[in-house]
Amino acid sequence: METKKKLKVSAINNGTVIDRIPAGQLFHVIEILGLAKGDFQMTFGTNLESKVLGLKSIIKISDKFFEEDDVNRIALVAPDAILNIIKNYQVVEKRPVVIPSEIFGLVRCLNPRCITNHEPVKTRFTTRMTPGGLVLKCHYCEKETGQKNLQIISNN
Amino acid sequence: MKSLISINDFNKEEMLQVLDLALEYEADTNRQLYTGKVIACIFFEPSTRTRLSFETAANRLGARVIGFSSLDATSVSKGESLKDTIKMVSNYSDMIVMRHPLDGAARYASEIAGCPVINAGDGTNQHPTQTLLDMYSIRKTQGSLDNLSITMVGDLKYGRTVHSLLQAMSHFKPRFRFVSCPELAIPKEYTDFLDARDIPYSQHNMLEGQIDDTDILYMTRIQQERFQDPMEYERVKNLMRLDVSMLTNTKPNLRILHPLPRVKEISTNVDDRPEAYYFEQARNGVYTRMGIITYLMNQM
Secondary structure, eight states: OHHHHHHHHTOOSSEEEEEEEEGGGHHHHHHHTTGGGOOSOEEEEEEEEETTTEEEEEEEEETOOOOHHHHHGGGGTOTTOEEEEEETTEEEEEEEOOOOSEEESSBOOSOTTBGGGTSOOOOEEEEEEETTEEEEEETTTOOEEEGGGOOBOOOO | OOOBSSGGGSOHHHHHHHHHHHHHHHHSOOOOOOTTOEEEEEESSOOSHHHHHHHHHHHHTTOEEEEESOGGGSGGGGTOOHHHHHHHHHHHOSEEEEEESSBTHHHHHHHHOSSOEEEEEETTTBOHHHHHHHHHHHHHHHSOSTTOEEEEESOTTTOHHHHHHHHHHGGGOOEEEEEOOGGGOOOHHHHHHHHHTTOOEEEESOSTTSOTTOSEEEEOOOOGGGOSOHHHHHHHHHHTOBOGGGOSSOOTTOEEEOOSOOOSSBOGGGTTSTTBOHHHHHHHHHHHHHHHHHHHHHTO
C-alpha cells in the first residue's frame, strides 16, 4: 500500500505511465524506447510488488506519447506491459502492448553464420506464437530463435 | 522484378511453370533468347555442378557470362564488403547467380542489387535451384508430383536440400519417411511444418526395410565432421548405406536421387541399376536452371 502512495505522489500531469514491466527488464525497456537520450522528465521505480508479476518496474514519462509501433517493440521483454495514457492527471486510456508481426533492428540473430552477424545489416524477424512461447524467424538466414534466447542489440 | 532466394519465394504455380519451361528446354536445348544479356555467376566458395550447370544454362540461352569462382583474384580478398561487391556486379549485369558461405547472404544481396538474384546456395540455409531440379527429376520419372511416397536418408539435420525439398513437395500430398541417426534427425521445425499441414511421416534409424513401398529414395551425404566420435560415424554410415542387395522387392517406379557429391552412402554396384537416377538428375540441372533464368527474365 505504501508503494502505491509513493507512486501517487509522483503522479504526472500529462504523459505516459508504462506499468507491469518485469523487474529485471526495466533498463532493457528504457534502452529499447531510447528514453535515456530524451530531454523529458522521467521517473521510474523497480522491484515494486505486483500481483501479476511478483516484482515489477514502472516508468512515468511526462509529456511523452508513443506511436503504437514504437511501444510494441517492448513486448519482446515486457509482454504484460500496460501503457496508461495520462491527460490532466487522469488515465484516459489503458493500452496493453502487442507483439509486432515484424521486428527490425532490435534483436541479434543467434545464428553465428547469419549474414547479419558479419555485415552491417539491420536485423529483421517475423514473429510467431507457439505453445512453447514466442518464436522469431530471421528474414535472412531463416533460422528461428526462441524467446528465452533473445539478445537485444540496440536502442533506436 | 523477382528473385529466387528461398524455395518459399515460389508458389506452387510458379514452380510448375519453371518445370514446364525446363521440359521445353530439354526437348530443344539451344535457344538464343537472351543474346545481349549478361549474367554474373559469382561464387564466393567452390562449386562444380551448380556453377557449371548455371554457366551452361546461360550460354545455351545466348547470354554472356561474367563472374568468378574463387576469391583470390577479386577485391573481396582485399576486404571489400559483400554490399560493395554486389552493387558493383549489379551495375555490370542483368542477373546475378550467387553462392556464398554465409546463411542469408543471398537475401541480403537481393535487397542491394538492382537486378534479379538467384541463390545458388547460401551456407546451410537454402539451395532452391537444387530443389527445382529435384522436383523436375521426380516429375519426369514418376509422371506426376502428386501422392508420392518419399524416403529421405542421411543427414536430415543439416542437409539444406532435404529441408527445401520437403517444403516444396508439401504442395503435392506426399508421404515422408525419414531415415537417420538421432544426431542427424529431421529438425522439429520441419516435423511441426508437416504436422500443421496433416502430411504423414515416420522416422527410422536404419535404411534396411524402409525401401519396398517407396517411390523416391532421396539419399544424402553424411559428413564425418558432424560426429565427435569417429567410431559412431562408421556405425551410422553403415546403417544408412544403400547396397544393390536392398533393391529386390522394390516398386518398379522406384528411383534413387542424390544431390551429389556422393561419398560411400550409395554402393557403386547400384549405379548400373535402372533405379539409379542421380547422374541423370545432375543433367536435369541445366534444363531446370534454363527454366529459372527464363522465368525471372520474364518478370523483369
